[in-house]
Amino acid sequence: MKGQLLEVSGVSVSFDGFRAINNLSFTIGPAEMRAIIGPNGAGKTTFMDIVTGKTRPDAGRVLWGEKSINLIGMNEARIAREGIGRKFQRPTVFEDQSIQDNLLMAVKNKRGPFPVLIYRPAAQDQARVEELAAQIGLADQLSRKSGELSHGQKQWLEIGMLLAQEPRLLLVDEPAAGMTLAEREHTTDILVEAARTRAVVVVEHDMDFVRRLNCKVTVLHEGAVLAEGSLDHVTANQQVIDVYLGR
Amino acid sequence: MTRSFVFRNPSVLIFLALLALFTLGVTAVSEGFGVGLMSTSFVKTLGKTLCLALVAVAMDLVWGYCGILSLGHFAFFGLGGYMIGMWLMYERTRGIVETSLAEAPIPPTPQEVVDAIGNQIFGVVGSSDFPLVWSFADSLTIQLFLVVALPGLLALIFGWLAFRSRVTGVYLSILTQAMTLALSLYLFQNDSGLRGNNGLSGLQNLPGLNAVPQSTVSVWFLWASALALGLGYLLAAWVVSGKFGSVVRGIRDNEARVRFLGYSVESYKLVIFTLTAMIAGIAGALYYPQAGIINPAEIAPIASIYLAVWVAIGGRGRLYGAVIGAVFVSLISTWFTGGQAPDVNLGFYTVKWVDWWLIVLGLSFVLVTLFAPKGIGGLFDLIADRRRPDRHGDDLGPDQGSLREKEAVE
Ligand SMILES: Nc1ncnc2c1ncn2[C@@H]1O[C@H](COP(=O)(O)OP(=O)(O)OP(=O)(O)O)[C@@H](O)[C@H]1O
Ligand SMILES: [Mg+2]
Numbered sequence: 001m002k003g004q005l006l007e008v009s010g011v012s013v014s015f016d017g018f019r020a021i022n023n024l025s026f027t028i029g030p031a032e033m034r035a036i037i038g039p040n041g042a043g044k045t046t047f048m049d050i051v052t053g054k055t056r057p058d059a060g061r062v063l064w065g066e067k068s069i070n071l072i073g074m075n076e077a078r079i080a081r082e083g084i085g086r087k088f089q090r091p092t093v094f095e096d097q098s099i100q101d102n103l104l105m106a107v108k109n110k111r112g113p114f115p116v117l118i119y120r121p122a123a124q125d126q127a128r129v130e131e132l133a134a135q136i137g138l139a140d141q142l143s144r145k146s147g148e149l150s151h152g153q154k155q156w157l158e159i160g161m162l163l164a165q166e167p168r169l170l171l172v173d174e175p176a177a178g179m180t181l182a183e184r185e186h187t188t189d190i191l192v193e194a195a196r197t198r199a200v201v202v203v204e205h206d207m208d209f210v211r212r213l214n215c216k217v218t219v220l221h222e223g224a225v226l227a228e229g230s231l232d233h234v235t236a237n238q239q240v241i242d243v244y245l246g247r
Numbered sequence: 248m249t250r251s252f253v254f255r256n257p258s259v260l261i262f263l264a265l266l267a268l269f270t271l272g273v274t275a276v277s278e279g280f281g282v283g284l285m286s287t288s289f290v291k292t293l294g295k296t297l298c299l300a301l302v303a304v305a306m307d308l309v310w311g312y313c314g315i316l317s318l319g320h321f322a323f324f325g326l327g328g329y330m331i332g333m334w335l336m337y338e339r340t341r342g343i344v345e346t347s348l349a350e351a352p353i354p355p356t357p358q359e360v361v362d363a364i365g366n367q368i369f370g371v372v373g374s375s376d377f378p379l380v381w382s383f384a385d386s387l388t389i390q391l392f393l394v395v396a397l398p399g400l401l402a403l404i405f406g407w408l409a410f411r412s413r414v415t416g417v418y419l420s421i422l423t424q425a426m427t428l429a430l431s432l433y434l435f436q437n438d439s440g441l442r443g444n445n446g447l448s449g450l451q452n453l454p455g456l457n458a459v460p461q462s463t464v465s466v467w468f469l470w471a472s473a474l475a476l477g478l479g480y481l482l483a484a485w486v487v488s489g490k491f492g493s494v495v496r497g498i499r500d501n502e503a504r505v506r507f508l509g510y511s512v513e514s515y516k517l518v519i520f521t522l523t524a525m526i527a528g529i530a531g532a533l534y535y536p537q538a539g540i541i542n543p544a545e546i547a548p549i550a551s552i553y554l555a556v557w558v559a560i561g562g563r564g565r566l567y568g569a570v571i572g573a574v575f576v577s578l579i580s581t582w583f584t585g586g587q588a589p590d591v592n593l594g595f596y597t598v599k600w601v602d603w604w605l606i607v608l609g610l611s612f613v614l615v616t617l618f619a620p621k622g623i624g625g626l627f628d629l630i631a632d633r634r635r636p637d638r639h640g641d642d643l644g645p646d647q648g649s650l651r652e653k654e655a656v657e
Contacts (some may be wrong), residue, residue: 076503077508077510077511077512078511080506093535094501094504096496096498097496104490109508113511113515115509119490120489
C-alpha cells in the first residue's frame with residue numbers, strides 16, 4: 001500500500017496449537033497515532049513481538065518503509081536499527097546503571113562494537129541526553145541508578161530511551177501502568193508530541209488515557225481486528241462491548 | 248582523554264601504583280637484584296600469581312561484566328603456554344644438540360641438526376619426526392604471534408558458532424567446558440604432536456642465556472608479568488568504562504532489551520570472548536616459563552572452574568576484585584596444598600590440609616556466593632563508603648491513583 005509506514009498483512013502465529021494471532025492485518029502511516037485496545041490475551045503484545053522480530057509468525061508479511069522491505073526473518077537488532085522502537089509492558093531499564101548511561105546507550109549513534117568501543121560522548125549527545133531527561137522529568141537525577149526509580153519513573157525513562165533512538169515507529173505497550181493521573185497526562189503529552197513526526201502505536205487498557213490520545217483506535221480480539229475507528233465509534237460497537245467493555 | 252579516563256577511574260591508578268610498589272619491593276628483596284631475602288622459587292611463585300591475576304581479569308571481563316560463565320579460559324591460557332613453550336623447547340634443544348655435534352669430526356648438515364632436535368624432543372613419545380604443528384617452532388616472532396592468535400582464533404570460531412545460535416547461560420558454560428575437555432584429551436594423546444601427557448618441559452631455561460642464573464631470570468619474568476598485568480588491567484578498565492561497558496553490562500542484565508536498542512548482542516559477546524581469550528593466552532605464555540613445565544592436565548576443565556571460583560570470591564564485576572581473588576586464593580591454596588600449613592590435631596582426628604583444603608575452598612565458594620555475592624571486593628564499598636542504601640523503587644508507583652500491580656502485569 002502506498003504511503004504506509006508499516007503494513008502487516010495476513011499474519012498468523014500459534015503457540016502449541018493455540019492461535020494467538022489469527023490472520024491479522026494492520027497498517028499505519030508515517031506520522032500517525034494509533035491506539036490498540038482489547039481484552040487480556042487478545043494478542044496485543046504478541047503483535048508487537050512479531051513486528052520487532054521477537055516472534056516469527058507462521059504466515060503473513062510485515063512490510064516496512066518506502067521500499068516495503070519484509071521485516072520477517074530479520075533479527076531484533078536489525079529491525080531496531082531500521083527505526084522501530086519498542087517499550088515493554090513491564091518497564092525494562094538497566095537497573096544497575098545510571099539514568100545518564102541508560103539514555104546514552106539509547107541515543108541514536110553507530111551500534112557496532114568497534115565504533116562503540118572508541119566512542120566518547122559528543123557534546124550534542126550529552127545535550128540530547130539532558131533534553132530527554134528534562135522531557136521525562138528526570139533532569140536532576142541523571143547520575144542516579146535507574147534501579148532506584150519508582151515504577152512510573154522507570155516507565156518514563158523507558159519512554160525517554162525510546163525517543164532517544166529516534167525511531168520512525170514507536171510501539172508502546174501499556175505506558176501508563178503504575179502512573180498517577182498527573183503522570184499519565186504528561187505521558188499523553190509526550191506521546192502526542194512524538195506522533196507529530198513519527199508513527200506511534202500505543203497499547204493501553206485505560207480508556208481515559210486512550211481518549212486523551214484522541215486518535216484512531218483498533219480493537220483486537222482473539223488475535224484479529226474486531227473493530228477500527230474513532231474511540232466513540234468502536235465503543236458503540238456491540239461486539240466490542242460484549243468482549244471487552246462489558247467485562 | 249587519558250587524564251579524564253584515569254580521573255573517572257581512580258581505582259585504576261591506585262591499582263597500578265600498588266602493582267608498581269609490589270614489583271619494586273619484590274625486586275629489592277630478590278636474590279637476583281636485591282638483598283636476597285626472598286628465595287628465587289618464591290619470586291617465581293609471585294610472578295606466576297601475577298599471571299593468574301591477569302587471566303582472572305580476563306575472566307571477570309567475560310563473566311563479571313558480560314555474563315558469560317566461560318569454563319574455557321584456562322584452555323586459552325594453556326594454549327598460550329604451549330605456543331611459547333614450543334619455541335623455548337626447540338631453541339634450547341637446538342643449543343644442546345649443536346654443542347654436542349660440534350665435537351663430531353664432520354660438521355653436521357642442517358637436516359642432521361633438525362633430526363637430532365626431533366629425536367631429543369620426541370624421544371619420549373617414541374618418535375623423532377617433527378609434527379606439522381611445530382613448523383614455526385624455530386621462529387620466536389611467529390610463536391609469539393600464535394600466543395595471541397591461536398586462542399583468539401579458537402575463541403572466535405567457538406564463539407561465533409555458540410553465540411549465533413543463541414546458546415546462553417548454563418548451556419553455554421557446559422559447551423565451553425566440553426571444548427576445554429576435548430582440547431585437553433586431545434593433547435593427552437601422544438600423536439597430538441605436543442608430547443602427550445609429558446607436555447613441554449625445561450621451559451625455565453631461556454635459549455642463548457645459559458649463563459644468566461635463574462635468580463635473575465625470575466625477576467625478569469616478574470617484571471614482564473607485572474607489566475602485562477598492568478597493561479591488561481588498563482585495557483580492561485578502558486573497555487568497560489565507556490558506552491561499550493554499558494552495553495556489555497546491559498547484555499549481562501537483559502540481553503533481549505539490548506537487542507531492541509539495535510545492538511547486535513552476538514557481535515559484542517564475540518568481541519569480549521575473543522579479546523579475553525587473547526589476554527588469557529598472553530598470561531599463559533608468561534606463566535609457563537616460570538612454572539618450567541606445561542602438560543595437558545593444566546588445561547583440564549577443573550582449572551577453568553578454579554578461575555571462576557577466584558573471580559567469585561574476589562568479587563565479580565569489578566576488576567580489582569578479580570585480582571584480589573586470584574592472588575588471595577591461589578597463594579593460600581599453594582600454602583595449604585604445599586604442605587606448609589601446620590596440621591591441626593583435634594585429638595581424635597588430625598586435619599591434614601593437603602586433603603582438606605579443597606573442601607574448605609569449595610565451602611568458602613558456596614558461602615561467598617550465598618552470603619557475600621560481592622566477594623572480597625565488596626569490602627571496599629564499606630571502606631570507601633560507596634555503599635548506597637539498598638534502595639530500589641517501589642515495584643509500582645507509590646502514589647495514590649496509580650494502577651495497582653495486578654493491573655500492570657500481563
Ligand atoms: N511465547 C508464548 N508462548 C506461549 N503462549 C504465548 C506466548 N506469548 C503469548 N502467548 C499467548 O498468546 C496470547 C496472547 O498474548 P498477548 O501477550 O499478546 O496478549 P495481550 O493482548 O498483550 O494481553 P494483555 O492485555 O494481558 O497484555 C495469550 O493467551 C498468551 O498466553
Ligand atoms: Mg500484553
